[in-house]
Structures are given as C-alpha cells and as structure tokens.
Amino acid sequence: MSEVEGSAFAPWPLAALDVPALRAAGRQPVPLRQFVLKVHSRCNLACDYCYIYQGRDRSWRDRPARTPSATMRRTAQRVAEHVRRHGLREIRVDLHGGEPLMTGPGTVLEYAEAVRSALPAGRTAHITVQTNGTLLTAHTLDRLTAAGIRVGLSLDGGTAALNARRTDHAGRPSWPAASRAARLLADRPDGYAGLLCTIDLSADPALVYHSLAALRPPSLDLLLPHANWTAPPPGLPHRPPWAARHARAVPYGTWLATVFDLWWDGEPGPRVRLFTEIIALLLGLPSRTESVGLSPSAALVVDTDGAIEQVDSLKTAYEHAPATGLDVFRNTFDQALDHPGVVARQLGADGLGATCRGCPVVRVCGGGNYTHRYLEGSGFRHPSVYCADLEHLIRHIARRLNTALAHHDSVTLPDRGSATRTDRGFRPGPGDQPPEEGIRAER
Numbered sequence: 509m510s511e512v513e514g515s516a517f518a519p520w521p522l523a524a525l526d527v528p529a530l531r532a533a534g535r536q537p538v539p540l541r542q543f544v545l546k547v548h549s550r551c552n553l554a555c556d557y558c559y560i561y562q563g564r565d566r567s568w569r570d571r572p573a574r575t576p577s578a579t580m581r582r583t584a585q586r587v588a589e590h591v592r593r594h595g596l597r598e599i600r601v602d603l604h605g606g607e608p609l610m611t612g613p614g615t616v617l618e619y620a621e622a623v624r625s626a627l628p629a630g631r632t633a634h635i636t637v638q639t640n641g642t643l644l645t646a647h648t649l650d651r652l653t654a655a656g657i658r659v660g661l662s663l664d665g666g667t668a669a670l671n672a673r674r675t676d677h678a679g680r681p682s683w684p685a686a687s688r689a690a691r692l693l694a695d696r697p698d699g700y701a702g703l704l705c706t707i708d709l710s711a712d713p714a715l716v717y718h719s720l721a722a723l724r725p726p727s728l729d730l731l732l733p734h735a736n737w738t739a740p741p742p743g744l745p746h747r748p749p750w751a752a753r754h755a756r757a758v759p760y761g762t763w764l765a766t767v768f769d770l771w772w773d774g775e776p777g778p779r780v781r782l783f784t785e786i787i788a789l790l791l792g793l794p795s796r797t798e799s800v801g802l803s804p805s806a807a808l809v810v811d812t813d814g815a816i817e818q819v820d821s822l823k824t825a826y827e828h829a830p831a832t833g834l835d836v837f838r839n840t841f842d843q844a845l846d847h848p849g850v851v852a853r854q855l856g857a858d859g860l861g862a863t864c865r866g867c868p869v870v871r872v873c874g875g876g877n878y879t880h881r882y883l884e885g886s887g888f889r890h891p892s893v894y895c896a897d898l899e900h901l902i903r904h905i906a907r908r909l910n911t912a913l914a915h916h917d918s919v920t921l922p923d924r925g926s927a928t929r930t931d932r933g934f935r936p937g938p939g940d941q942p943p944e945e946g947i948r949a950e951r
C-alpha cells in the first residue's frame with residue numbers, strides 16, 4: 509500500500525502533515541533510541557486478542573517466517589549507521605515476534621551479535637527479547653543471559669484461569685509452560701526484564717496484580733487493549749471522539765486505580781511502569797514511554813523482510829497502517845524519520861487535536877497512546893479512546909500523591925471543566941527529550 513492509499517484511512521497525518529514545511533520551520537527529527545527487530549513472524553500461540561494475528565493488518569502472511577541472516581546483518585549496519593551519525597552512546601534493542609524463540613535461541617543470539625558487532629566501539633546496546641515463555645528452557649535462559657540479553661514475559665495474570673485466553677493453535681492452555689518460564693525467570697533476576705500484561709476488564713484487578721507480583725518480576729507493564737474510536741475496546745461503547753471528555757463510565761480508569769492503590773499501599777512490589785511514568789510526569793519529569801506524556805517517540809520496527817515499520821500496535825487501525833514503504837536494504841533510518849506517521853509521533857502537543865491541547869491534564873496524559881486516537885477516515889488527531897479513563901487514573905494518582913505530600917508542595921491539576929493550560933503544581937517536561945524506554949513488546 510502506498511502512502512497515498514493509506515491516507516484514505518488516515519488523512520491526518522498521512523495527507524495533511526506537511527513535513528518539508530515543518531523541517532523548514534526548524535522542527536528537527538529526534539534520533540531513534542529504540543529498535544524493535546522482528547526475529548520470527550509466526551507464533552506457537554493463538555491468543556484470541558492478539559493484535560498481530562487478529563488485527564486488521566495481515567501483512568505478516570507475506571513476510572518470511574524467520575528473519576534471514578542477510579537481513580539481520582543489513583539491519584545491524586543500518587542501526588550502527590544511525591548510532592554513528594547521531595553520536596548515540598546507548599540504544600535499546602527489543603527482539604520481537606511473533607514468538608522470537610520459535611526456532612530456539614539461535615536466531616535471537618545471532619541477531620543480537622550482529623547488532624553488537626556492527627556498533628562503533630564504546631556504544632552500548634541494551635537488548636531484551638519478549639516471549640510468551642512456552643519455549644523458554646533453563647538452557648535457553650542460560651544462553652540468553654550469558655549473551656547479555658534480558659527476557660520479558662507476556663502473561664495475562666499469575667494463574668491458569670487468568671491466562672485462559674492464551675492458548676496454542678489446538679486450544680490447549682499455555683499456562684503450564686508459561687508458568688515454568690516465570691519460575692525460571694524469578695530465579696534469574698539478572699536476566700529478567702519484567703512482565704507484560706494486557707488488561708482484561710473481566711478479571712479481578714486485585715487477583716491480577718497480586719498473582720503477577722507473586723512471580724517476582726522486576727517490572728510490570730499493564731497495557732490497555734489496543735483499540736480506537738472505530739473499534740472501541742471491550743467495555744466501552746461506540747461514541748464519537750468529541751464525546752470523549754464527557755464520558756461517565758471509566759471502567760479501565762477504575763480498574764487501574766484499584767491496582768494503583770494496591771501497589772501504592774502494599775508491600776514493595778514490581779515497578780509498575782504506567783504508574784511510575786504518571787508520577788514522574790506529575791512531578792515535572794519527561795515521560796519515557798509512548799503511553800503517556802508528550803515526549804517524542806524514538807522507536808521503529810524492522811520486520812522479518814527488512815521493512816521499516818512504525819509500531820506494531822497500529823496493526824489494529826487498518827491494513828498496512830504501520831507501513832512506511834521503506835526498508836533497510838534501500839533506506840536509512842533517517843529517511844524513516846521523515847515519514848509523516850513518524851513525524852506525527854514526535855510533535856508532542858503540536859501533534860494533538862484541539863480537545864487534548866485544551867485539556868487540563870494534557871502534560872501528563874499526552875493524548876494517550878497514539879494508536880488509541882484513531883478514527884477511520886480521519887486519522888490520529890483525536891483524544892485517546894481511553895480519554896476519560898486516563899483522566900480518571902491521572903487525577904486519582906495526583907490525589908494520592910497530594911495526600912502523601914501533605915506537608916510538602918502539593919501536586920495540583922486544574923479543575924476537570926477547565927479549558928486552560930495552567931501548570932499549577934507541576935512543571936512541563938522538555939518536549940524534545942527522547943524516551944529512555946519507549947514502547948515494550950505489547951503482547
């Protein structure tokens with residue numbers, strides 16, 4: 509699909525964003541800090557909510573299953589070229605799938621070695637692999653850890669029942685194998701990157717949090733299901749974006765606020781990144797993730813055929829939504845930074861619609877995840893489909909912080925009905941600071 513074809517689905521930014529004019533006006537691209545490299549495009553599981561295999565983009569069918577060695581080497585050269593050109597000292601590399609361990613650890617190790625050996629001397633690549641855990645053995649974990657690769661594990665909770673939607677292609681539960689992986693990782697904190705969990709409203713938030721914390725992850729990512737105004741998430745009605753801030757039902761905000769209280773009031777547990785990011789933003793620090801805040805996105809994906817793509821979550825919007833039309837054989841990452849879809853995610857508040865720009869919590873919320881702003885035929889210049897839920901959570905955390913800081917300066921947000929952008933109580937973060945962590949594997 510060409511960019512012009514894509515613009516029928518997303519006029520903003522694909523048709524409306526004038527990148528040459530922005531560059532001429534001095535808006536420069538932010539170098540990439542995170543490279544999401546696809547190792548394998550197939551998966552041994554068939555989770556019913558998977559946004560790659562159940563999403564609207566089916567491009568995985570036309571790509572090689574395993575990334576060829578020549579593509580790995582070419583990608584590594586492009587990463588090194590970008591690091592050299594922008595004088596980057598450290599980058600993050602996330603090895604993804606599908607399931608990246610489908611062909612054992614060899615492909616993962618090969619890709620990691622290709623990147624590290626291509627980097628200029630003195631530059632560091634922090635490498636993780638995100639897996640469903642079912643193929644992770646002690647021997648594989650030994651090899652990954654020895655190579656300096658940390659492992660992230662995707663689960664829906666810490667019990668068999670909570671993982672009932674994560675089955676293989678024959679419908680058999682993944683939990684017996686995945687829970688073995690969780691136990692292996694808990695005993696190897698040096699190789700454990702953390703847990704990733706997509707929120708299911710029907711699951712008890714206390715049970716999800718406590719069962720996951722019991723697996724002793726160093727960090728926990730709680731992800732809102734990928735959805736948008738055209739395809740709203742479970743539990744939220746179809747409604748237009750202009751109704752976003754008036755929604756009364758906030759089931760995801762309530763679910764997350766419940767977990768926040770358990771985390772905030774309970775025994776020391778994992779770092780829950782959404783919460784620490786919101787707290788940091790309330791305290792005036794920049795965001796380090798695309799989910800909240802206004803920091804520019806600094807992440808791109810390279811698929812198994814060498815295609816340079818935007819984030820995978822866009823697969824939920826429309827067919828070929830992540831495409832840039834570029835690949836590592838013909839194009840540099842700097843060229844990808846001029847794609848309108850990439851530019852849009854580096855504009856901070858200038859990339860948001862009027863509702864968000866006038867919102868009293870915009871500096872913390874940042875319009876939410878870019879993918880969640882999509883409306884078919886219009887594009888991505890809308891509030892998040894989780895707008896009211898995000899505001900509920902942000903205000904809840906601000907209240908809890910205020911209580912904790914009762915004898916210090918308070919963290920104050922303007923009234924909910926306010927359309928001003930006053931900054932009482934929290935300072936804006938530097939808009940051009942790149943995220944340190946960016947996106948995580950999202951399944």
Ligand code: SF4
Pocket residue numbers: 752753863864865867868869870873874875876891892894895896898899
């Ligand atoms: S900044 Fe967030 S809470 Fe405010 S209008 Fe936009 S999506 Fe909604």
